[in-house]
Amino acid sequence: MQKDAKAQVTKRLQRIEGQVRGLSRMVEEDRYCIDIVTQISAVRAALRKVEEEVLRDHVAHCVEGAIASGNRADQRKKIAELMEVFGRAER
Numbered sequence: 001m002q003k004d005a006k007a008q009v010t011k012r013l014q015r016i017e018g019q020v021r022g023l024s025r026m027v028e029e030d031r032y033c034i035d036i037v038t039q040i041s042a043v044r045a046a047l048r049k050v051e052e053e054v055l056r057d058h059v060a061h062c063v064e065g066a067i068a069s070g071n072r073a074d075q076r077k078k079i080a081e082l083m084e085v086f087g088r089a090e091r
Contacts, residue, residue, distance in 0.1 A: 005057035009050055016046045055085070 066074040
């Protein structure tokens with residue numbers, strides 16, 4: 001992972017970690033269920049943003065590198081990995 005992307009992802013994950021701790025407190029404090037579900041939705045959205053950032057970096061760095069290398073086997077491997085990830089996301 002490239003340095004800038006790694007820093008952004010780490011920062012986002014730390015924020016999400018705080019959100020999850022907050023969720024745990026909400027459950028312990030018997031907060032209103034809909035408030036908890038709303039916060040769970042916010043965490044899921046934040047995780048999707050992290051996923052997008054990691055994938056963006058992967059395409060810009062790893063996939064682009066495979067394409068530039070001219071190595072057909074590596075190119076196929078990187079494309080297959082992406083297809084597998086996208087396939088899992090649809091489930």
